[in-house]
Amino acid sequence: MPDTSKQALLQEIRESEGRQASANPLTDLMLRWLECKDSQEASSALARALSLQGSGDPVFPGPGIWPIPPA
Amino acid sequence: MPKLEAGHSGNRITFGCSDLNSLAQAFVEIDLAIESDWIAAGRIPAALVDSVFRRFLWNRGQEVIAEHFELYLTLGESIFDARYSDSGADSNGQLFLVLNTESSFPLGVGSTIEELETCHEGMGAAFYDTLRQALYRWIRVYDDHDASYRIEQMVEWAEGEDDPDSYEIPKRDQDLPQCLRSGESAESRRSLDSFPVPAEPRLKDLIETALELHRASYSMERPRVDEEWLEYQRSYYSLDMPLPSVLLYFRPGDAVMACFDDECGYWGQETPEPNLIIPFRPSDPGSVRQAFTVLETVMRVLVLTTRIKTLIEDGEKAKCDSASTSEANSN
Numbered sequence: 001m002p003d004t005s006k007q008a009l010l011q012e013i014r015e016s017e018g019r020q021a022s023a024n025p026l027t028d029l030m031l032r033w034l035e036c037k038d039s040q041e042a043s044s045a046l047a048r049a050l051s052l053q054g055s056g057d058p059v060f061p062g063p064g065i066w067p068i069p070p071a
Numbered sequence: 072m073p074k075l076e077a078g079h080s081g082n083r084i085t086f087g088c089s090d091l092n093s094l095a096q097a098f099v100e101i102d103l104a105i106e107s108d109w110i111a112a113g114r115i116p117a118a119l120v121d122s123v124f125r126r127f128l129w130n131r132g133q134e135v136i137a138e139h140f141e142l143y144l145t146l147g148e149s150i151f152d153a154r155y156s157d158s159g160a161d162s163n164g165q166l167f168l169v170l171n172t173e174s175s176f177p178l179g180v181g182s183t184i185e186e187l188e189t190c191h192e193g194m195g196a197a198f199y200d201t202l203r204q205a206l207y208r209w210i211r212v213y214d215d216h217d218a219s220y221r222i223e224q225m226v227e228w229a230e231g232e233d234d235p236d237s238y239e240i241p242k243r244d245q246d247l248p249q250c251l252r253s254g255e256s257a258e259s260r261r262s263l264d265s266f267p268v269p270a271e272p273r274l275k276d277l278i279e280t281a282l283e284l285h286r287a288s289y290s291m292e293r294p295r296v297d298e299e300w301l302e303y304q305r306s307y308y309s310l311d312m313p314l315p316s317v318l319l320y321f322r323p324g325d326a327v328m329a330c331f332d333d334e335c336g337y338w339g340q341e342t343p344e345p346n347l348i349i350p351f352r353p354s355d356p357g358s359v360r361q362a363f364t365v366l367e368t369v370m371r372v373l374v375l376t377t378r379i380k381t382l383i384e385d386g387e388k389a390k391c392d393s394a395s396t397s398e399a400n401s402n
Contacts, residue, residue: 001105009106010096013116017092 090148090166092116093353098123100356103363120146131367132374139377141173142316142346144366150304150348163300168349168362170369172316175213175331178202178376181321182390183277183383184248190269194278196250197263201281205288206317206376209369210346213315215251218243218330225333241326248321273389277382284375291368294349294361301348311341317376 001009095116098104104123112118124146136142150167180202184195206212222243229238244252264282268275304310320327347369351362 001099001102005106006099009099009109012114013092013095013099013109013119016114016116017089 090353091120094166094359095119097353097356097359101360101363103127127363127366128370131370133370135377136370136373139380140176140316140373142373143171143173145169145171150345151308151310151342164352164354165350166353168347168351168366169345170210170316170347170349171343171345172210172314175315175318176376176380177318177320178380178383179320179322180383181246181248181325182387184250184321186386187269187274187278188248188250190271190274191266193250193261194263194266194269195248196255196260197266198278198281199248199251200260201263201285202379203319205281205285205372206319208288208293209372210316211313212317212319213327213331213334214319215243215247215321215327217315217334218327221330221334222326241329243326243330246321246325246327273382273386277379277386280375280378280382284372284379287368287371287375291365293347294365296348296350305344309341310344311338312344313346314338314343316346 095104095109098119099109104119108122109119112122128144146166146168148166150169151171180199184199186195187198188195203212203214218241222241225238225240229240232238263278263285266278268278315331318328318331320331349362349365351358353359
């Protein structure tokens with residue numbers, strides 16, 4: 001494989017990492033969570049992120065999805 | 072997770088996109104993948120990594136190996152399934168190719184050892200030593216040494232009981248081929264390549280394959296895993312010894328088999344340590360190349376082992392056929 005083609009391919013693979021991340025709705029929500037200054041808002045964003053699949057369908061179908069924290 | 076099975080049914084990639092991306096780049100750097108592979112993989116690094124593994128295994132005898140062995144090759148950031156642990160963080164930027172076994176490949180060598188001894192005295196023992204040593208460099212082998220250790224344990228346990236004579240303990244020595252009973256160590260015996268090659272084509276093929284196995288096995292050093300880290304893994308996760316990939320016995324129902332069957336009952340209670348751990352850094356093409364060279368060596372060793380088994384079985388079948396014909400003629 002010629003070196004120029006190899007370098008171009010390597011560049012394309014490198015760039016695909018960012019493309020993949022931004023294509024994942026979970027990543028977007030997680031990024032929003034990281035940017036949240038308010039902890040309540042952050043928790044909500046995280047809960048939404050964790051309860052959605054890539055398709056947008058909820059992972060957990062009903063209420064009571066979060067484990068009860070230890071006393 | 073590529074699997075050393077013909078069907079390639081399972082995939083599970085549990086480490087981060089970043090590692091996969093680095094690995095995909097390393098494959099391009101070391102010419103394991105080209106642009107057409109990238110396009111065929113839908114321009115997705117994980118798919119490229121998966122397809123490169125599949126092709127690599129397929130081109131190196133995966134189908135032949137999967138016919139005989141039940142081995143699982145896993146790619147991950149831990150040396151065992153760590154879904155329920157937090158061990159992912161301690162891999163120090165490394166990924167691991169891990170070889171585990173589900174069942175042991177039985178290889179009966181007693182009659183072949185004796186047959187070789189009739190060709191040249193010492194040749195059968197040399198064949199056994201060569202086979203054991205070549206395999207043991209890469210995978211765990213259950214053989215007469217393990218049986219011997221198990222028998223010692225059984226004797227100790229029986230001695231602690233009220234009626235020690237009531238325990239039936241396998242007798243290893245009487246099941247050993249005559250040439251292995253002397254107690255002479257493998258190091259003091261002649262090497263297999265010092266014997267003249269037998270004239271009989273099947274035995275000639277057998278010896279040449281065993282020598283090739285030895286060469287393949289010793290062509291590469293077993294990858295080094297940080298001992299301190301491995302010790303930590305062993306103790307923290309209570310890892311047991313690796314399950315044997317090969318059972319090297321002499322005759323069906325012999326002491327080695329009896330001890331193996333006895334020990335089987337205890338295996339699986341703890342997570343076994345893998346037979347082989349190949350650590351590498353996905354961001355370092357040289358490290359990835361080295362890991363694949365090791366993997367290639369292991370696969371060559373396994374392919375040659377299956378070849379030896381086939382040759383042994385062909386010989387036994389020919390003897391059976393010949394005995395049946397003689398019996399029919401005498402009637």
